[in-house]
Amino acid sequence: MEKEVKYEVDRKVTLKLIKRVLSRIQGVYSVKKDLWRKGIRMRELEGGLGVSLALVVEEGVLIPQMAEEVQKKVSEEVERSLGISIARVDIKIEGMKFLE
Amino acid sequence: MRFYQRIMLGVGFVVLAALCLGGALVAVGVFSRFVVVGALSALEQSPVTRLILLVVFLFLLGMSIYFPFSFRGRAKKTAVPLKNPLGGVEISQKAISEFVQRIGKEVEGVEDLEASIESSDEGLNVHLTLSAEAKGEIPRLIDELQTVVKNYLTSTIGIENVREIKVKVAKIL
Numbered sequence: 001m002e003k004e005v006k007y008e009v010d011r012k013v014t015l016k017l018i019k020r021v022l023s024r025i026q027g028v029y030s031v032k033k034d035l036w037r038k039g040i041r042m043r044e045l046e047g048g049l050g051v052s053l054a055l056v057v058e059e060g061v062l063i064p065q066m067a068e069e070v071q072k073k074v075s076e077e078v079e080r081s082l083g084i085s086i087a088r089v090d091i092k093i094e095g096m097k098f099l100e
Numbered sequence: 101m102r103f104y105q106r107i108m109l110g111v112g113f114v115v116l117a118a119l120c121l122g123g124a125l126v127a128v129g130v131f132s133r134f135v136v137v138g139a140l141s142a143l144e145q146s147p148v149t150r151l152i153l154l155v156v157f158l159f160l161l162g163m164s165i166y167f168p169f170s171f172r173g174r175a176k177k178t179a180v181p182l183k184n185p186l187g188g189v190e191i192s193q194k195a196i197s198e199f200v201q202r203i204g205k206e207v208e209g210v211e212d213l214e215a216s217i218e219s220s221d222e223g224l225n226v227h228l229t230l231s232a233e234a235k236g237e238i239p240r241l242i243d244e245l246q247t248v249v250k251n252y253l254t255s256t257i258g259i260e261n262v263r264e265i266k267v268k269v270a271k272i273l
Binding site: 061063088092 | 182189192198255257
């Protein structure tokens with residue numbers, strides 16, 4: 001008899017995992033929050049979870065490469081650790097941190 | 101922010117400041133709250149002043165609803181999309197401006213630099229206003245600045261379609 005496994009993952013857990021992944025990526029300085037938008041937003045899409053990130057990046061980082069790395073690592077880590085499939089990861093660069 | 105929005109915001113702040121000041125004066129006992137109630141009652145006697153009060157408060161109510169949404173909409177438009185197969189990637193114009201200013205100031209002879217960005221379907225337009233050192237050759241400096249900014253926008257930020265970089269020398273130091 002095949003055993004069916006059903007579980008739910010709290011949004012906070014997913015958020016925390018995404019934050020941890022972002023903190024490990026070189027070039028990502030912080031997640032940007034403001035009055036109207038959360039820095040990390042998630043929504044259910046047809047193919048899985050859609051993640052939108054508002055980021056502040058470090059000076060000198062190559063943005064296309066960094067964005068691709070963020071998208072890959074967030075998708076991989078969320079899928080591997082939580083078993084949640086990621087449909088897409090949208091990124092908005094909101095600012096840059098200049099290192100003196 | 102557009103001109104009419106500035107006017108509306110200015111009127112809103114003046115009314116808010118007047119209300120706050122009135123409330124503070126009543127709270128510290130400079131004048132009695134009955135003076136305010138009496139004044140409002142007196143104003144309500146005339147249909148014209150009642151109508152004016154109604155218009156003022158409806159205007160304030162409308163503004164308090166309109167402004168948050170207008171700023172929200174504005175924030176969405178001020179971003180430049182980049183190509184990426186794994187999802188959408190965009191960068192805010194404010195971030196690009198900061199970046200361009202930082203890079204431009206590294207060009208020898210550029211003392212002060214302001215950057216503004218316009219994004220359209222045809223590409224990205226960059227407007228630079230600078231103060232330059234008198235000893236430098238201005239055409240060489242502008243040429244170098246345009247090259248540095250363009251290279252940075254294409255290679256570091258990943259914007260392929262840089263349409264034009266306009267430079268205005270505002271001051272010679």
